[in-house]
Amino acid sequence: MRSGLAAPEEKLHSPHNPLGDLRFKFPWRSYQQRVLDELTDHLDDAQLHVVAAPGSGKTVLGLEVMRRLGKPALIFAPSLAIRNQWKARLVDLFLEEGADESWVSLNIREPKFLTISTYQGLHAALSGESDEEGCSVRIEREDLFSTYRDLGVETLVFDEAHHLRKEWHNSLVELQTSLSQDTRTVSLTATPPYDCEAAEWARYESLCGVVDCEISVPELVKSGDLCPHQDLVCFSAPTGPDADFIRSFAKDLNGFAYDLLRNGEFLSDLSGMPWFKVPEEFEDEIFRNAEFFLAGLVFLKAAGHTLPPAALELFSVQSTDLPDLDRSFLERLLTGVICDEPEFHFRQTGIQDKLVAHLRSIGGLKRGRPQLDDLDEVNKRLRNSLGKIESIRKIVAAETSSLTTSLRMVILTDCIRRDQMPKPGQRKFTPEKIGVVPLFETLRDKGPYQYELGVLTGSLVILPARAEKSFCAIAERKGISRENILSKPLRHDGDYVEVELRGPLAHEMVHVVTEVFQQGEITILVGTQSLLGEGWDAPSINSLILASVVGSYMLSNQMRGRAIRIDPDAPDKVANIWHLACVTLPQKENAFLKAADNLRYPGRLFSTPPWNAIRPGLGADSDLLVRRFRAFEGLTVMEPTRVETGLGRLGFADVNWDVDGLEETNGATFAR
Template identity: 40%
Template sequence: MKHFPEGITFRYSWRSYQQRILDQLDDHLSNRHLHLVAPPGSGKTVLGLEVMLRLNRPAFIIAPTLTIKNQWADRFRELFLQTGQLPEWVSTDIKNPAFVTVTTYQALHSLYKTAEQPETDTELELTRETEEEDSGNMLDEEAVNGTREARRIQESIRSMSFQTLILDEAHHLRSSWWKSAMAFRAELQNPAIVALTATPPYDVHQGEWQRYMELCGPIDAEISVPELVRESELCPHQDYICLSLPNQEEFEPLRVFRQQTGTLRQELLQDEQLKKAIEEHPWIGRTETHTEDILTNPSYYSSMVIYLKAAAYPAWEQAAAVLGVSGSEVPELTDEWLEELLTGLLYRDEEADQRHHAYFDALRRRLRGIGAAEKKKVYLRSTPQFDKMLIQSASKLRSIRDIVSFEHSNLKEELRMVILTDYIRKESFPDATGKTKPLTRLGVVPIFETLRQGLPEEMPLAILTGSLAVFPRDCGALMEEAAARRGLSLEYKPLPFDDRYVSLDIRDSNRSGLVAVMTEVFAQGGFRVMVGTAALLGEGWDAPCINSLIMASYVGSFMLSNQMRGRAIRTQKENQDKTAAIWHLACVDTVLPEGGRDLEMLSRRFRALVGLAVDRNTIETGMRRMNILQDRYEHRDIESLNQETFLRACERHRLSQRWIDAIALHDHMTEELASDGERVPRPLYMQHTIRGLIYAGIVALILTAIEMFVSPGMIYGDMPILMKLAVSLIVGLIAGAGPLYKGIRLYMKHQSLESSMAEAGQVVYETLYGMKLLTPKPHKHRLQASMEAGMVVCRMEGGSTQEQLLFLDSLQQLVAPINNPRYLIYRESRAGLLTRRDYYAVPEAIDRRKEDAERFYALWIQRIGPAELIYTRTTEGRKMLLTARLKAMSASFVPKSERISAWR
């Protein structure tokens, strides 16, 4: 069989955005490659199957999980073949490949891993994750028994001559899985690659991104969330954040810890031995001869200088002066800087430890004694253990109870809520006598118990994980009917502590079927709140009835956050007016700036989530749209912010219109950079202006002096005196016209902060275009900058998402604190007796070649003004780089810019 049988077609009409992709398919596949990015619920699987049919060649499909693998086969059978059974030329078993073969990345890796082993009759066992992490959905059952079988299967696969390779959600690939996928692709003869994903791994490090791109290729087309909402393929939805404060039992040990570290800090500032150890350090005593060493760890060196200044030890002045850093530029000693200092001295600086071992050893023991040292790092504000405690805080259980109660009061019987978390924690169930246990951490069972004990009986609950299922006894008949339709028999027993509920045995063999059964009964209303694990239900699970989701998971990554949220925002055919609420939880540390680690993790999650801003009609990513960010939180702030959140959540009826209004304002997604403007390069137009005025004044003065005192009447004849002065001034202004023109031109270009950002962006853009890294030609309207919510926002119009990301990455590096660039832009400006020195990094994509850096520099001179280009790999250049890095390390650090996606 070399081609698909005739007559296979999609049974429904294509959605408009799907048709757009299919209309452009010939262009996309001209290089035998299609990489499509589209949110959950947009029909990527169906599109992939249609592309497979149009390519009309043997196809090999790889999915991330068993559930999604089965979905590919089911969608093809139901929507294209329209039969009750798969034909023999479609296989979901890698051991028996067919014309169309669907498998998982794990099964493919297992095959290649086994084939590479020495021949043996022993069975390869797939590594299984622990039950606690509930990874049942991620496991494949296609274990390969021995090397001989693996090689036989490989030979069978080669004989099929696959020419279409479909990669579904390839962002899942770990390093070893990626190698197996690449090896398999290399064995195919010029295959057409179709890569489909909802969440490209934009937030991974560059090496991992390059691996992903090597397998999937550049992104060809994208479908956006607003586009899908506009087409009624995703429902109107809103994110909400519910904040909590740690319990007294949680916060008390943290308070004691900070009291102890505060006492230690005061003692260290008076500690003569520590002062001496730092003063005698060769980086302080002989700074100029250790520039290279300091550049390897400038923050450590900075911490020494900052400590000596705080301790009023004069050695800091000379060390700072050598690098051109004045006293006012040396920041205050914060806990962050003291952590950096102590970590360096006690755990990384072997030479310093040898000279002061006895003292350092005693200090290490003291830090360990109060819990301030862990894994060779010093913590004075919070520790990983305390951070984890707050992330898993029992206060979130109260938040969940409040949210469930609130949603139930609003939606009543229509509520279909799912709560996703990371751990099961079966030990939190009451014992056989019904005696309850303290609920001190997040988990499936603690959440279930919080709701079971704290909500009315008419609120039916359920649990669904890879190894545990619980449902109300009253819906047993619905469960058995749904199971019978799937050929399953259910075995369940009452919970010993509450006969209103029964537990169900889940095994590998029946897991997929039981998930479908419980999903059907959930949709029917047999239970209205279901608690499950993100590992099982967070990706690939299809339950369009969900209208409220609580993300009680610790996940902050771009990929998994978007996948979990995607469970709730799908449309429901039976409910055209469906809207969805997605609830996020955070436990706030009121002592730490910006709320602590949990809020930091939540901010990371929101970088991936496209949604409505709470206070304006914009659609974008990032935490700014939630309007809860503060430099520091007080107890009363938490209560006030939560009250505002619940009031907004009462306005579900407005969601549809708000989405309509926001979508109508614009027509596409674009990538943006939001910065507070602190590092945006402003022109030094005053220098040109002053120079021009000086030239004009000198020329006018000379002419006037000649006319008035040296040779009266020689130049102007018998003109009136005022006329002579006016003519002298005009001639002077003409003489100074060059500098004056430059100053006026720069002023006109940089009248506002956003115009300066646009000019800086033009320098970056034109350089990248000259390097052939951007394709749209430079144009005055190509870059847009504006002030929004106190931030300078810059965006690039046109180009692919990857081109926009490259441009914004480069612009972000320009306005960010200096790290370790090969080239620097340096400039000086004077105001009276003071001299200001500014340093900017030439972006990484540009500074690899001297020619590109010089092109960037020439454009800088043209658009922003005078400066110097410094190559940092010389001795003098390294010294300037060190000075630049030290200047960037202020007490509060320079506020970081933020990358966002927005509907524009």
């Protein structure tokens, strides 16, 4: 078993060891001090693995651990922006002004005492693929690893370690294996891949080690290391062609179900199936096809048939225990009839061909299998509904009215959509899809509200023209010469300029624009979640809109973490984190519902019963919210107030999901 620290403190002051000159300039936060006090114990397996929320100070903790270990180090980050942020933290928080930085390298191919790289940079150097900066020079593994050994590298720092599930994992394992047996790893993340497969978790843990210390968000808020914050959801309904398509499919599906519930031939075939007539003789087949069998019972009950007691007894249920028929049960039933083992019984009657033809005519088939419960086209239209843009306008209006000039809002979305930029002379802008450019163009029409709007992506940066002077001043302070700053007015609006950086310091663009934002020259910044959703640090953010379809635990929690950092310049900061959801709503007038009621069938094929405090049948966006909120801790809106995870804490269980109910729910959210 190896000791936790490589060298006593006095050895750090060797003239050949620049780490001896480092000192953190501020007091440690309580959890950071706790980790440092227990460092030797945590490193008894040569691995330190810390889990803490975004904004909790993992970067400076990693730098201090590296300093105390006192050995040449490689630090790996998931993006260029985060790589550069590591060096910025080192220079600003550990080095005296004007101190020598020549021992730090940002190039994995030209390592120094401390080398800060991206995971992709190492992988590209070993494979010959292009890295983020366009370099594709392949280096022989042994040559590169030999260079690291000659430098004496014995510390590896893995930032945002959850990324090590990717192909980068293999490159790092090779690197780790090639180094000294005394090498120690420091793994930092806010979002371990808890939701991955067991084998994948085992690979992750073998590289990073077991979790040594996990700090919860409520603890960090209580201690003042993260700001108070709340999650809010703004709902919308589909609009225009999306609403027409969804309404048409719902009507067709309801009509199909109504016809099937009255189809004597189908009901006779189903109820006459030996599995339902003498289930005790077909137990093996029934339990192999339990979903079909239960769906059959639900369907027969909805059609008003008396269910055979033996079939109910097989599953120890009463007829009253069976739920109402919905899209999910109908899909399971038809899948068995058309595709799976039960289909042999229906093959003889010829009804399969009729069902297939009818399903195909309403768009209810995918690759020959029924698809009614989770229709891809409906989900796509809900996720990308333009109704969300109107939700964003409402949020901007509310936040601007509340915070005025202190507003620092960031809107994160998935695509830039530069092709939607208006042409010169175009008078009216109509968004076609959600993206950075459509959101910028929509919000450029400010109406009665006052805010300063900007764009920050990897390939498109737009500033208010009045902010250009500040941008240039900040860039020049970072060593970027004026001739490397290019700007041009937008062709359709001279109040805005598109800017670009050239030269060796072009990668500083994110930092420069971030400072412009921090100063309030921009109060609403629209960007992509791929660039700004992880690792980006702008402490002033007090309002965040997640206009992204990302639903995974890791990525959504990383995006959310942009807003919960404390702001030294605003000690009373409280952040709002806005989530968007487009949901399907029942029509007020539906003749089929009335007819179905006469059949003792509720007819709500486009709405399923509540699950996890919200109806997934409202659409794919509600499913996404349920997945997101499983990972989020926060305060309940119901009394008594408690800290909980899950969407249920926002009180949507009792919402009447119609047009009026949606407006009332949004109204309560804005009031809160």
